[in-house]
Amino acid sequence: MRKIYRTLFIAALLLPGLSTMAQELHRIRGEFRETPFSEFVRQVETQTPHRIYYDGREFDSLTVTGIFNDVELGVVFDSLFQFTDYHYFADPSGKVFLTRGREIRAELPIGFFDVRPVQGEFDVALLDYLHDAEERKRLTEETRIIEIGKRTRRVRGGTAILSGHIRNEANGEPVVGAVVLNERTGGGAATDPFGFYSLELPTGRNTIRISCVGMRETVRQLMVYDNGRLDIDLVESITPLKEVIIESERGANVSGTRMGLERLDIKMMKQVPVAFGETDVMKVVLTLPGVQSVGESSTGLNVRGGSADQNLTLLDDATIFNPSHLFGFFSAFNPDVVKDVELFKSGTPAEHGGRISSVMEVTSREGNKKKFVASGGIGPITGRLTLEGPLRKEKSSILIGGRSTYSDWILDRIPDRSLKNSTGSFYDLNFHFNHEADSRNTVDVTAYYSDDRFRLNSDTLYHYNNFNTSARWKHAIGTRLYSVLTGTFNKYDFSVSSDRNPSTAVRMNYQIQQIAGKADFSYQLNDQSLLSFGASVMRYDLAPGTLTPKGSESIVVPDRLEDEQALEGAVYVGDEYDLSPRLTLYAGLRYSFYNYLGPKGAIQT
CATH class of the missing domain: 2.170.130.10 (TonB-dependent receptor, plug domain)
Incomplete structure (x- = not known):
């Protein structure tokens, strides 16, 4: 490491002026010529009652050269550290602390002892002290007072409902299972699969703490006047561990409902x-x-x-x-x-x-709402590509993914004849669109299609495909009531065909189609009770089987089984109630009914 050489020439006439630059410390004497800093500190501690604390790794490249004749120690440090990123600080007891890059600050932040600081006030000097821009942003968000509800001259008594979404700051994805804890009362809430939370708070000053596994914990200072919303972005965090004890979520299966x-x-x-x-x-x-x-x-x-x-x-x-x-x-x-x-x-x-x-339940990603990203991979049998990004930054995102196999190409190059006579291929496509209209309304659309074909050393070809699409509207009706309206269309086709003998070439096909709609609601009765209720309806259209000739030479007689239809519906209600911090009760009731709709329109229940 390059050594830093500093030569100090201190004139006696300058001492009175220079000594005012720092807190008055004891004076030292000595002659130093490229003396390692650790040796310089040892001699200073020998001559004075000061104890000097520093990180040796930060000062190992520093040497001291100069002749000091009754020079105040603060003047020595001022001259030695001039135009560098080294700093010193002396406390009233005479201890001296040396730092590199960040200066020790003696005063507390503005408003440290204020119980009700002014809205939005934070310590600008403290922000300047922080070198990391991300740390400045975090401090600003955690120290300023956020007003919830319409501000009034006097704060009314009682409680208010705080709700909102918690998302990943990097890509805008909702954070599932994040815990929002009120440090004043000890009450809390967790986010649902859409990152939504609802928490009852007493009016007045509150501090909430937000935490989640894999995310940096943060706090928010609130002044609650009435019901309101607060959306929070969390930053991913990786915690280095020296020792890991695996407990496999000990107690999780008995601490939840x-x-x-x-x-x-x-x-x-x-x-x-x-x-x-x-x-x-x-x-x-x-x-x-x-x-x-x-x-x-x-x-x-x-x-x-x-x-x-x-x-x-x-x-x-x-x-x-x-x-x-x-x-x-x-x-x-x-x-x-x-x-x-x-x-x-x-x-x-x-x-x-x-x-x-x-x-x-498999949940697909919403897509990155911050920037456009492409990802993919190539394996021994499959390859995949995914594109995602914002259509409107922070509001709308789109995600498109595709995956396919080149196993047919591999089978064709294997010398085994039975494998050459086989085929196996598939591909699937995914599409997801998400749009946040406002703080209360979010819409997302998902589509999925897959196609498979395979044959094992025979003339019989198996073919099936899935097609699915769903649309959801998530709406916060109020601070306590949240709804999700969903519509889906699902279709599955399966067929078997054989064409080795042209006269008996045949294709058999089966199909099932499903159209469904449902409405789900969750209502936060209070901190102890979360009520969920809803209804769903689903129609089935079934083609049990068709037999058709394949090719003009086939003598197979076409046949078709009559189509069938059915209607399935359900209503449900459930409640999760915290009887105490150690005891939670969940009770639910679901009523389902099934109607068979005959091929001729006859209704049988």
């Missing part, structure tokens, strides 16, 4: 080793306790003894009838598009129904 709930985010899933170098949502879910595969190399799930058809798989509330690709080697979900996965193995809340074994 949803004991059968498993939640996985995409960051966690990408850390799990998987085959072919691509994160696979279904394969990661198979590692959870109580979940087994229906067979080798398959993505079908058996959850606690249930069969695969007793599981409900949802992508942004749209039903995925076949969540697998390529003989079950890959799941139907592009990992670059997925945000998180929730699996209800038991204790399914009242808002879900229609299946007896489990419910798996």
Whole structure:
């Protein structure tokens, strides 16, 4: 490291003027020639009662050269540190602290002892002291007083409701499971899957603390006059650990009301080793306790003894009838598009129904609302590409993702004849649009399409595809009441065809179509009680089977089973009530009804 050489020439006539630059310290004598700073400090401590504290690594390149004849120590430091980023500070007891880059400040921030500081006032001098722009921004947000509700001359008694959204500052995505805690009362609330929270606060001065795993904790100073909204952006944080104790969420299954709930985010899933170098949502879910595969190399799930058809798989509330690709080697979900996965193995809340074994909810990302980003990857069998970015910064975002396989190209180059006579290919496309109209209204649209074809050393070709779309309108009716209106369209086609013999070439086809709508509401009765209720209706259109000839030479007689229709509806209500800090009660009621609509229009209930 380059050494810093400083030569000090102190004239006796200048001492009176220079000594006023710093707090009066003891005087020193000595002659130094390129003396290491540590040796200089040792001699100073020998001559004076001062104790000097500093980081040796920051001062190891500094040397001292000069002749001092009864020179005040503060003058020595002033001259030595001039035009450098070194600083010194002496406290009243005579201790001297040396720093590099940041000067020690003796006074407290403005308004430190004020219980009701002026709106928006913060310490400008303290901000100048901070070198990091991000730290200045954080300090400004955490120290200024934010007024909630319309300001009045006198603060009325009682309580008010504070609500809003918590998002990731980097990309605008909602933060799920963030905790908003009122330090004054100890009450708190957690954000829902859309990042929305609602918290009851007493009027007057309040301090709320916002925390979430993987995010930097922050606080907000509030002056609450009436009901109001506050949206908060959190910054991602990585905490270095020297020692890790794995407890596997000890107590989580008995401290919450949803004991059968498993939640996985995409960051966690990408850390799990998987085959072919691509994160696979279904394969990661198979590692959870109580979940087994229906067979080798398959993505079908058996959850606690249930069969695969007793599981409900949802992508942004749209039903995925076949969540697998390529003989079950890959799941139907592009990992670059997925945000998180929730699996209800038991204790399914009242808002879900229609299946007896489990419910798996896959939530797609909203897209980056800050900047345009492209990401992708190439593996041994698949390749994928995702584009995302803002249509209107901070308001609207779009995400488009695609994934495909080149397994046919690989099979064609394998010398084995049976494999050359096989085929296996798939692709899927994802689209997501999100728009925040205002602080109370958000709209998002999701579309998904997948297509699979495979044949194993035969003339029989299997082909199926999924098409799903959903639209959701999230509306904050008030500070206590929040609603989500959802409409979905789902379609699944499956076909088997054979054309080796032209005279018997045939194609068999099966199709199911589903149109659904539902309304979900959550109402914050108070800090202890969260009421959820809603209704849903779903229409099924089923084509049980069609048999058609394939090609002009085929003698197969066409046949078709009569189409079937059905109507399914449900209403539900549930309440989660905190009886005490250690005891929470959840009760729910769901009423479902099913109407079979015959092929001739006859209604059978």
